Amino acid sequence: MSNTHFHWKNLPALSLQKNEQLVRDWDRLNEDHGGLPFLTSDALICTLKILGRGHERLLIATQNSTVVAMFLLLPQGLFRWQTFQPAQLPLGAWVARADLHLPNIVHSLLRGPLGFCLVLSITQIDPHIAPRSTDTADNQNDDYIETGWINIEGSFDAYWKIRGKNLRQNMQKQRAKLQTEGIKLTMQVLQEFADMAPAVARYGLIESTGWKAQKGTAIHPDNAQGHYYRELLENASLRGEALIYQYFFDDRVVAMNLCLVRHGTLIVLKTTYDESIKSYSPAFLLRENELQEIYREGRIKRLEYFGRLMEWHTKWTTKKRTLYHLTLYRWPFLKKLAAWRRRKAKQTIPVAAVLPIL
Secondary structure, eight states, X not given: OOOOOOEEEXXXXXXXXXXXXXXXXXXXXXXXXXXXXXXXXXXXXXXXHHHOOSOOEEEEEEETTEEEEEEEEEEOSTTEEEEOOOTTOSSOSEEEOTTSOXXXXXXXXXXXXXXXXXEEEEEEXXXXXXXXXXXXXXEEEEEXXXXXXXXXXXXXXXXXXXXXXXXXXXXXXXXXXXXXTTOOEEEEEEOSHHHHHHHHHHHHHHHTTSHHHHHTOOOOTTSHHHHHHHHHHHHHHTTTOEEEEXXXXXXXXXXXXXXXXXTTEEEEEEEEEOTTOOSSOHHHHHHHHHHHHHHHHOOOOEEEOOSOOOTTXXXXXXXXXXXXXXXXXXXXXXXXXXXXXXXXXXXXXXXXXOOOOO
């Protein structure tokens, strides 16, 4: 383990909202950390206010009086901590100088400002930002999900030519049938502040009629998710970083994508479509037109999903990588004990009933 030394401060998480210097430090490190629009200071303040539990802490590492890493952490029971990780946030809430080795920072954090901490988990890490390291006696890397992306290179025609024959033919047949039925297809791109709230409300109304409503996970204009995406996109729109694509059959919105864009990367946060339409694939029709526009315009060079790689993603890309979790244990024997408890739990009770270890 490196002897890299950090000085730490432990503050309430919403100190980020109240201190302009902390905001500047966070945004500077985020730029060095991938420049992700959902990890800007205003995005995280929005996430904390609407989706936080109120117990989150802001941990700040300095070297030679310069802030070099910042983590938003949440206690997970006795002597355990993990990164602030609501379901709506694609990656764990932390930023750091790009040349720092994540396990070194986490090792210092575990033994520094958290008091008597036995286990610290950094969740949903992108290997493009923090390459996965080798497991050691006191730390462990675990797969989270595979996710996909599309590199926007060359022309749309060249991209489309190497897609699967079934996808290309299916899209062509659907468009021909819709034309025969006299249905006009239109894609609209929204970017202005005034468009964000009505669009998120419209998105929620579509999603609230589908399977997510039955599971209680749908966006609705009046629930926390609805408030979150509205504020997130409104804030991003003021920087020119919000994009909402919506697709029409005549004057009826049938599919939508909520997106953020920064530094030439488009991040698809949420996708929905009208599930009452059985004969067509509105979300696929939207994605085809969306990619045509992206290739034509030339501003976006990469499209990121960050969500779990599904079978339908593989129709649009062959690119994939594995996001991962990093867990550090105070002593090596705790890692062995945790592994034993996981094995024991699998042998005695259903996986869904297994309680968190340590």
